[in-house]
Amino acid sequence: AHHTGDDTQKKLNRFVYNNLGKAAFQVHKKLEAFAASVGASLKDLISTLIFTLFKKYDVGYALLSFGVGDCPIAVLNKQVTEVTLMNWLDVGEFGGGTRFITMPEIFQNEKFATRFGFKLIEDFSYLIMMSDGIYDPKFVVEANLPNIQKWQEFLADLNGQNEDKVTVTLSPDNKDLEAQFSEWMDFWSPGNHDDRTLALVF
Numbered sequence: 001a002h003h004t005g006d007d008t009q010k011k012l013n014r015f016v017y018n019n020l021g022k023a024a025f026q027v028h029k030k031l032e033a034f035a036a037s038v039g040a041s042l043k044d045l046i047s048t049l050i051f052t053l054f055k056k057y058d059v060g061y062a063l064l065s066f067g068v069g070d071c072p073i074a075v076l077n078k079q080v081t082e083v084t085l086m087n088w089l090d091v092g093e094f095g096g097g098t099r100f101i102t103m104p105e106i107f108q109n110e111k112f113a114t115r116f117g118f119k120l121i122e123d124f125s126y127l128i129m130m131s132d133g134i135y136d137p138k139f140v141v142e143a144n145l146p147n148i149q150k151w152q153e154f155l156a157d158l159n160g161q162n163e164d165k166v167t168v169t170l171s172p173d174n175k176d177l178e179a180q181f182s183e184w185m186d187f188w189s190p191g192n193h194d195d196r197t198l199a200l201v202f
Contacts, residue, residue: 016116020066021107024049024115028101042102049101050129052086054201061124065117068101071197072135072145075119076126080155083148086117091142098132126155126202133196137189158184170202 027049035042048069055062065073067087075084090099099106106112128151130138138157144150153161160167164187168180185196 012118013113013116016064016118017113020051020053020064020116021112023051024066024068024101025107028104028107031102046100046102048098048131050087052127052129054127060120060122063117063119063121063127066115067117068099068106068115070098070132070135071130072128072139073117074126074128074145074151075121075124076128076148076151077121078123078125080125080152081148083146083151084119084121085145086119087115089142089145126200128154128201129199131195131197133192133194134185134198136194137187137192162187170200 031045031047032042034040035045048071050065050067050069050071050073052063052065052073054064063075063086065086067073068090070089070091072089073086075086076082077084138154139145139150158168158170162184164184166180166184166187168184169177171177174180181198185198
């Protein structure tokens with residue numbers, strides 16, 4: 001039975017690698033083609049990339065993820081007492097440690113396979129993906145990401161516990177959700193001027 005389980009895991013890993021790998025490489029090729037069409041260098045289009053696919057089954061949710069760059073993907077359990085990180089970050093000791101989807105060597109590197117994540121979980125409260133424009137000011141360092149307290153503080157921040165007293169009401173019935181997120185993401189943080197992208201599934 002254990003052998004069968006190992007075989008199933010290998011098949012899943014191969015499926016994730018083949019399908020998500022193709023999707024990531026497609027992004028790289030599209031950026032390459034666009035750069036050529038406008039006479040730009042691919043380095044002019046440096047981009048981080050994260051994405052997550054998820055589907056509900058009878059046994060729970062299957063989540064597949066991919067990441068290049070310093071943008072975290074996190075899943076919080078139903079009680080918001082545990083956090084599962086779906087990716088590792090490309091962070092260097094100094095500026096310039098970040099890797100980008102525009103770098104061809106990403107796809108030849110031995111660590112490429114480790115950029116894919118697969119989790120099967122019973123349920124979750126939040127699936128959160130963010131760019132470094134949110135991550136840097138709100139979490140500061142990578143070591144804070146596995147700490148559920150930091151995610152609880154992040155949710156409290158969204159709920160209005162911030163200097164601007166801006167509240168995002170996380171409800172499917174909230175017709176002002178987009179406007180509230182836009183206002184919240186306009187927070188001031190000295191020295192943090194990176195683009196701010198936040199995707200939250202609840």
